Amino acid sequence: MNSIAFISDIHGNITALDAVLEDLESRGINEVYCLGDLVGYYCFFNEVIETLHRRNIPCIMGNHDFAIVHNNGVIERSKTCTRILSWQLNLLSEKSLGFLKELNERKEITIFGRKALCVHAGLVDPIDEYMYDINGEYLRENQFTQDMLITGHTHLPTYKKFFDGKAWLNPGSVGQPRDGDNRASYLVIKENLDVEFVRVPYDYQIIVTEMTKNGFDDYISNPLITGKKIGL
Ligand SMILES: [Mn+2]
Numbered sequence: 001m002n003s004i005a006f007i008s009d010i011h012g013n014i015t016a017l018d019a020v021l022e023d024l025e026s027r028g029i030n031e032v033y034c035l036g037d038l039v040g041y042y043c044f045f046n047e048v049i050e051t052l053h054r055r056n057i058p059c060i061m062g063n064h065d066f067a068i069v070h071n072n073g074v075i076e077r078s079k080t081c082t083r084i085l086s087w088q089l090n091l092l093s094e095k096s097l098g099f100l101k102e103l104n105e106r107k108e109i110t111i112f113g114r115k116a117l118c119v120h121a122g123l124v125d126p127i128d129e130y131m132y133d134i135n136g137e138y139l140r141e142n143q144f145t146q147d148m149l150i151t152g153h154t155h156l157p158t159y160k161k162f163f164d165g166k167a168w169l170n171p172g173s174v175g176q177p178r179d180g181d182n183r184a185s186y187l188v189i190k191e192n193l194d195v196e197f198v199r200v201p202y203d204y205q206i207i208v209t210e211m212t213k214n215g216f217d218d219y220i221s222n223p224l225i226t227g228k229k230i231g232l
Pocket residue numbers: 009011037062153154155
């Protein structure tokens with residue numbers, strides 16, 4: 001059966017991304033979309049961008065990507081994120097920056113005959129809006145006309161069906177899961193529209209060691225071990 005996969009919130013975690021791509025390959029899935037936040041948090045941001053570029057994986061823009069391209073790496077509500085992004089901005093290759101600049105804020109695709117809208121965050125603010133739960137009213141208020149809304153940003157795998165047949169999906173995070181499970185998370189939609197959330201273990205110690213080597217505090221790497229949100 002044909003399947004389409006969605007990945008999101010990789011945040012410079014190349015080890016997790018490689019593990020996910022290997023898992024996708026073993027399942028014969030080659031149609032993959034990325035919902036943004038390629039940079040931020042962890043050290044291998046250039047490698048993540050190179051890999052997505054090399055594999056021709058369509059990406060949209062996340063809030064960390066936006067901050068690095070348009071706001072000098074500043075995320076107002078978080079000193080930690082700003083400090084990391086400023087460091088990354090200095091080390092970002094010309095090619096990586098060029099790739100991030102080209103990212104769109106939304107992408108419409110067709111999934112086995114259904115229309116889907118992909119945004120990093122939400123319908124009110126495609127880049128930076130935390131949607132932990134939405135209802136049908138939210139979709140109507142924001143003139144949502146497609147069948148599926150696919151978002152990232154919260155790092156929490158989510159699947160909600162609405163009475164009119166519409167659905168909202170979030171694949172969770174490849175690079176920094178926050179639902180208490182530290183394995184990389186992604187989403188598969190099958191030809192019969194069955195939905196599967198997949199978890200892939202990977203060697204997070206590689207990332208933890210590299211962060212320490214670059215002088216970052218343990219608490220930035222701790223989410224990789226606990227699978228829980230960073231204390232900002
Ligand atoms: Mn994110």
